[in-house]
Amino acid sequence: MVGAAPRWMAPVALAFVAAIAFFMLVPLAVVVASSLSSSEFLVFPPRGFSLRWYGAVLQSDAYLAAAWTSIRLAVLTVVISLTLGTMAAIALTRFAIPGREAIASLFLSPLILPSLIFAIGLLMVFSIYGDGPSFTGLVIGHVVITIPYVVRTVSASLVDMDPNLDEAARMMGANWWQRYGLVILPQCRAGMAAGAFFAFNISFDDAVVALFMRAPSVETLPMRIYSTLEFSPNPSVAAVSTIMIGLTIVLVIALDRAFGLGKIM
Amino acid sequence: MDTHLAISGVGKTFGTHTVLAGIDLSVEKGEFVTLLGPSGCGKSTLLRIVAGLETPDAGALSIAARDVSRLPPEARNVALMFQSYALLPHMSVLENVRFPLRMQNRYPKPEQIERAAAALDLVQLVDLNDRFPRQLSGGQQQRVALARAIVAEPDVLLLDEPLSNLDAKLREAMQLELKSLHRQLGLTTVLVTHDQTEALALADTVVLMNDGRIVRQGSPRDVYARPDSVFAADFIGGANVLDLVVTRTGGGWQARMPDGTIVALAPDPRLGEGPMKFMLRKEAIRLAPEGGDVGGDAVAIDAIVETQNYLGGSTRLALRAGGLSLIALVETGPDAEAADAAVRIAWNAADLVPLPGDV
Numbered sequence: 001m002v003g004a005a006p007r008w009m010a011p012v013a014l015a016f017v018a019a020i021a022f023f024m025l026v027p028l029a030v031v032v033a034s035s036l037s038s039s040e041f042l043v044f045p046p047r048g049f050s051l052r053w054y055g056a057v058l059q060s061d062a063y064l065a066a067a068w069t070s071i072r073l074a075v076l077t078v079v080i081s082l083t084l085g086t087m088a089a090i091a092l093t094r095f096a097i098p099g100r101e102a103i104a105s106l107f108l109s110p111l112i113l114p115s116l117i118f119a120i121g122l123l124m125v126f127s128i129y130g131d132g133p134s135f136t137g138l139v140i141g142h143v144v145i146t147i148p149y150v151v152r153t154v155s156a157s158l159v160d161m162d163p164n165l166d167e168a169a170r171m172m173g174a175n176w177w178q179r180y181g182l183v184i185l186p187q188c189r190a191g192m193a194a195g196a197f198f199a200f201n202i203s204f205d206d207a208v209v210a211l212f213m214r215a216p217s218v219e220t221l222p223m224r225i226y227s228t229l230e231f232s233p234n235p236s237v238a239a240v241s242t243i244m245i246g247l248t249i250v251l252v253i254a255l256d257r258a259f260g261l262g263k264i265m
Numbered sequence: 266m267d268t269h270l271a272i273s274g275v276g277k278t279f280g281t282h283t284v285l286a287g288i289d290l291s292v293e294k295g296e297f298v299t300l301l302g303p304s305g306c307g308k309s310t311l312l313r314i315v316a317g318l319e320t321p322d323a324g325a326l327s328i329a330a331r332d333v334s335r336l337p338p339e340a341r342n343v344a345l346m347f348q349s350y351a352l353l354p355h356m357s358v359l360e361n362v363r364f365p366l367r368m369q370n371r372y373p374k375p376e377q378i379e380r381a382a383a384a385l386d387l388v389q390l391v392d393l394n395d396r397f398p399r400q401l402s403g404g405q406q407q408r409v410a411l412a413r414a415i416v417a418e419p420d421v422l423l424l425d426e427p428l429s430n431l432d433a434k435l436r437e438a439m440q441l442e443l444k445s446l447h448r449q450l451g452l453t454t455v456l457v458t459h460d461q462t463e464a465l466a467l468a469d470t471v472v473l474m475n476d477g478r479i480v481r482q483g484s485p486r487d488v489y490a491r492p493d494s495v496f497a498a499d500f501i502g503g504a505n506v507l508d509l510v511v512t513r514t515g516g517g518w519q520a521r522m523p524d525g526t527i528v529a530l531a532p533d534p535r536l537g538e539g540p541m542k543f544m545l546r547k548e549a550i551r552l553a554p555e556g557g558d559v560g561g562d563a564v565a566i567d568a569i570v571e572t573q574n575y576l577g578g579s580t581r582l583a584l585r586a587g588g589l590s591l592i593a594l595v596e597t598g599p600d601a602e603a604a605d606a607a608v609r610i611a612w613n614a615a616d617l618v619p620l621p622g623d624v
Contacts, residue, residue, distance in 0.1 A: 167318050168351035173339045173368035186355040
């Protein structure tokens, strides 16, 4: 039974929600507003109104190259993370594997481990056994930090699945490929979509692993933003950020339309 | 009629626990068999072995004169309807029913669709072909699962507690429908249930299982009327079990109740002198008219009504008679509502069925 909340709670709850909204939305609003400034410097409140910084971003080779790197990186991360994570989730939820608990914890450990420490370790490993930071290293790093999300969301879908579906499919004459392709994977769809969304966002947004794995030729968008902010802060940073916010919103809406967010997160 | 499904010497052990111990069972073509028993008796495991989802440790299995012991489920042409229905949630009703034909690559696509639609007609599910399982009621989902199980004309149709997720009223209606569907299609059917009413209502042959063994097997009437053990008597129908002492008299047999009352027994080759257990069905006991004639082969004794429950169509009496507590189910109870009303009860001598399986 859900009881009614005591009366005195209402104003407290309202204040709490207002505080959350304030600290979450105001920074975003500041960024968006700054991006529309016509001044040379990143200031708030913005001076004048202009879309010039959007134009500047879209004409900047540095930004475009960084965006392209980030998109390639995120897409590759999603593909690899989704494949491995889904296979891991299926194996961990459907089969009695020896040491299952330990393996499951291992897959989820990147969630708990500080990514800074992981990034330092990754850099050292690549420096010892490879040629130091590289795009490949970055992909591997991002796969590691995103895989827990895929394992979590896909496992959640599988736990909801009728455990008899696979046997029922067998009884109806489905072979191994058909059982996975037509019966089990379709049950994972919502979890895979959510996992892919998380993986894309985390990879696209990551600055920690990217900071350590940064090579002269490999600069992601967050790194570009960071160094612009550091050396020549101008509203182009805000414009790029606004574009990223917009992209995220579009992704969330698309996911909600296709699967219903309430169901998969 | 010939044996269509033959199970011989099938045994199964999980760890140290023997689930099935040497099961022999033959099912004729078109026969409807129910496997009945309490949970953990091995009936579901036996069904899964026939399906091929479980491998027996011993014994052999043949369907339509073909040894299927080593065949995987997908090669057996056996359909299994799960208790949970196991409908594919991402496929429409029609696609679900078409699925077996599609997987087995039978018929061109238009004919698959036609046959799936015909199967849905047969289970009286119309105009729902494009719905998804989650949009259907439990009863409708059950019909989809049934249509999907029969669409590919399996050699053997296996049903695992198919009606247990329905409410009582719908379950009764579905028992009638299932029986008529079986009559129409003539599919060899094995149904697992723990519900004795369902087992009796549907089967040509009831197979009663306990502890991994078949303890009684026969037509519903036979199994109900002539159980051979306390377990069989009690599990099917529920009954009074009486501890009596049997003695031989001149031409026949009689039994002494604990308080010394002597009752006549009908001749039965299973009778022997000494203490024996007997079954007396609740509905075999009737109220005898005071001092009136109860009929030639009937036994009448005095009883006290301790309590009665009015059940609508019948009345349940808790009786004390011959030094025993008895439960009777009669059409109309005694008029007196008072406790401890004295009545005279009667039953036919043949209704006192010996249970030689237990001493």
